[in-house]
Ligand SMILES: [Fe+2]
């Protein structure tokens with residue numbers, strides 16, 4: 001055991017090696033880039049969406065679903081953004097844009113179809129909750145939603161490069177030696193799904209702070225002040241807490257004590273947050289039904 005297989009491959013090389021990633025709408029990627037701008041207007045969002053007819057059609061259908069309870073059906077993106085606001089529209093669009101790619105089963109992780117997708121949507125919801133009502137940190141809700149949604153996207157890459165041998169070794173490190181999954185991945189592959197996800201987002205030219213959040217979600221950066229990776233870390237833990245976690249992922253529900261301390265979260269407050277995120281799970285069901 002050890003770094004005997006892919007030790008010459010960096011996360012970037014692993015990403016380049018994978019040929020079967022489902023295409024992601026360019027408009028959706030552009031919208032993520034827009035999140036890095038100081039102020040996003042309704043008009044900015046409308047302009048980007050104008051160039052993707054497929055996404056626009058899906059968006060309008062989603063907006064007209066009973067969940068949003070609109071009195072009159074919307075027939076244009078302008079209308080939809082005006083009525084639902086661009087935060088909500090961004091959340092819907094990103095859900096639609098990534099749902100196809102992330103609802104697949106991950107053979108390398110023994111993860112069934114929709115499992116990663118549900119976890120990702122739950123983390124997105126948890127992350128948005130954190131920055132609006134949970135922690136003191138100035139982050140735009142759509143940025144928070146995005147890092148939650150994409151934090152485990154590296155698993156899409158790794159599942160294609162993990163051989164049965166890797167999988168066996170990773171599983172052994174987790175069950176026999178009590179390592180966390182990302183630690184086991186580091187041992188066997190020399191990298192983990194966070195870093196690989198970051199490399200994928202870099203290949204898509206997404207903003208650096210979002211790349212960092214995804215790369216470091218298992219090694220959150222707290223100094224000189226907490227970075228977005230700390231939000232992604234917390235959101236991931238909350239998402240695991242509110243859904244039945246398979247035994248192999250049990251480590252994932254443990255919040256890094258340094259993160260809890262940085263955000264001054266007592267054990268009681270954390271339990272409280274689990275409850276609050278749990279209560280917003282019907283939104284996750286709804287978002288799942290859109291894709
Ligand atoms: Fe993860």
Ligand SMILES: [Fe+2]
Pocket residue numbers: 119123151152236
């Ligand atoms: Fe996760």
